[in-house]
Each structure stands twice: as structure tokens, then as C-alpha cells.
Amino acid sequence: MAKTSMVNRDIKRKKLATKYADKRAALKKIVSSVDASYEEKVDAAAKLSKLPRDSSPCRQTTRCALSGRPRAVYSKFGLGRNKLREATMRGDVPGLRKASW
Numbered sequence: 001m002a003k004t005s006m007v008n009r010d011i012k013r014k015k016l017a018t019k020y021a022d023k024r025a026a027l028k029k030i031v032s033s034v035d036a037s038y039e040e041k042v043d044a045a046a047k048l049s050k051l052p053r054d055s056s057p058c059r060q061t062t063r064c065a066l067s068g069r070p071r072a073v074y075s076k077f078g079l080g081r082n083k084l085r086e087a088t089m090r091g092d093v094p095g096l097r098k099a100s101w
Contacts, residue, residue, distance in 0.1 A: 002068030
């Protein structure tokens with residue numbers, strides 16, 4: 001089981017990312033725009049850097065839905081490798097079974 005504080009930190013990051021998503025997208029559009037002047041781009045970049053660091057979506061980590069493990073998480077299932085194996089053995093994941101040859 002992962003530390004509760006780390007899981008809560010990721011939940012906080014997810015909330016901040018959704019809260020500031022529209023504002024970040026608008027500022028990024030100005031920065032990458034060909035029509036915007038240099039001053040507008042610099043101003044937009046400064047405003048973008050003033051936003052909370054955790055509002056960036058790339059700071060979120062994928063975590064296992066059951067254990068909170070940050071590594072070896074299969075995004076298709078949302079589970080870590082250990083929990084995915086346990087669920088597969090129980091037959092909880094449809095269409096997935098242990099390979100044997």
C-alpha cells in the first residue's frame with residue numbers, strides 16, 4: 001500500500017489540473033500562436049509560469065486504483081501489475097487470462 005499522503009497529493013494535483021485546464025489552454029494557445037506579438041507571448045508565458053506548478057497535467061502520476069502503487073500500472077485496466085495478476089486469477093478481468101504454453 002502506498003503512503004496515504006502521496007495518494008492524497010496526486011488527488012490534489014488532479015483537482016488543480018481540472019480547475020486550471022481552460023486557463024492553461026488559453027495561455028498556451030497565445031504562446032504558440034503565430035499571429036500574437038512578442039509582448040503578448042512574453043506576457044502569456046509569465047502568466048503561465050505564475051499558475052500553480054501542480055496544475056500542470058504532466059505532474060500527475062498514474063496509480064493503481066486498489067493499492068496506490070505508482071509504478072508498473074497498466075493504464076488500460078488502472079491496476080498495478082500485482083493487483084492485475086490477482087484480479088486475473090480470480091477471473092475479475094473479462095477477456096484476460098494467464099498465458100501458458
